[in-house]
Amino acid sequence: MFKAIMFTFFIKAKNKEKALKVVNKIKNESSELEIVSIEPYWKEDNMFVVESSYSLDLNKPELAVFITLRVVNILGDDIRIEGPNIYENGLLDFSGQCCDSRIPGVELISFSIDNFER
Secondary structure, three states: OEEEEEEEEEEEOOOHHHHHHHHHHHHHHOOOEEEEEEEEOOOOOOEEEEEEEEEEEEOOHHHHHHHHHHHHHHHEEEEEEEEEEEOHHHOEEEEEEEEEEOOOOEEEEEEEEEOOOO
């Protein structure tokens, strides 16, 4: 089962308060996103990493990929995808990056789905 789309947003902001303002803009674009964490990016000052998820609960891979692309398209353009990669026993993963966010302050969006059991 594809439980969720996992997103990582790289946000350019001077402090956590300003990063949270950008997070609110992200949530305005897709209210179903659940924020998991907000942390400073260890490689670069003035950058925050926001981990979030978007609930799917789908069994059909084609529908999971379609909805993923639809949600990513709301957030930005210039989408680069990897996969879908198909493995034994019907396991599949699909991921990519969005390099041109429609949300000011978001530098990069990374996303992925899979149906691996954890």
